[in-house]
Amino acid sequence: MRFIRRGISAIMMACVLGGLAGCLTIRPSVQAEICKMVEDALTVDPDTLHRNADRGGGHAQMSYSLVLRYGLNGAVVDKALADNYREQATTARGANTTAVAGSDHLRFVNVPAYTVTGAQAEIAEECAALLASPPESAKLSTKLRQGVCGGVDNYRHLSELWVKATS
Numbered sequence: 001m002r003f004i005r006r007g008i009s010a011i012m013m014a015c016v017l018g019g020l021a022g023c024l025t026i027r028p029s030v031q032a033e034i035c036k037m038v039e040d041a042l043t044v045d046p047d048t049l050h051r052n053a054d055r056g057g058g059h060a061q062m063s064y065s066l067v068l069r070y071g072l073n074g075a076v077v078d079k080a081l082a083d084n085y086r087e088q089a090t091t092a093r094g095a096n097t098t099a100v101a102g103s104d105h106l107r108f109v110n111v112p113a114y115t116v117t118g119a120q121a122e123i124a125e126e127c128a129a130l131l132a133s134p135p136e137s138a139k140l141s142t143k144l145r146q147g148v149c150g151g152v153d154n155y156r157h158l159s160e161l162w163v164k165a166t167s
Contacts, residue, residue: 026123032150034123035158037116041066041128042161046075053085058115061089066128072165086125089116123148130155131162 040049040063049067052060067075068082092112100107127149130140149155 026147028147028151028154031123031127031147032154034120035127035150035154037062037120037124038066038127038131038149038158039161041070041072042158042165046073053088056088058089058093061085062116062121062124065089066124069125070128070132070166086121090114090118090121127155127158131159135159 037059040059044063046064046067049060049064053064062085065082065085067073068078068085071077092114094113095110096113097108098111100109126143130137130143130148133140143149144152144155149158
């Protein structure tokens with residue numbers, strides 16, 4: 001299962017980096033799971049996220065990046081520092097050895113291991129950007145149909161948290 005998940009992450013990464021919008025549809029349930037990083041940015045104390053991010057927690061680094069980008073829960077907006085934490089979050093953390101079957105042999109390759117892939121970071125950032133946009137935005141219904149933020153119900157939940165975190 002780990003190999004399959006990494007393979008899907010690699011495909012998602014290729015879609016995001018290649019600018020091939022819509023080349024892979026990610027189920028809303030998967031997007032909702034990824035958006036737990038957004039929920040943490042909205043609900044966890046920024047100082048706690050900062051400490052956990054500095055300890056090397058990839059999810060905390062991504063959540064703290066969102067806190068800094070949008071000034072959530074009283075944090076000061078610092079886009080350069082937000083970019084730095086996002087980069088840390090999406091940096092490979094070692095490698096896993098995976099067996100690849102050839103026609104007459106078995107080959108072992110090292111596959112980078114990520115806590116947060118670039119594609120997952122893009123999904124979290126797209127959700128945060130949607131939450132930050134006006135609720136009457138023309139793109140809202142389209143994005144929610146695509147599963148952004150994990151769909152309508154999860155978006156509603158996150159938007160309530162967004163209001164609290166930005167007021």
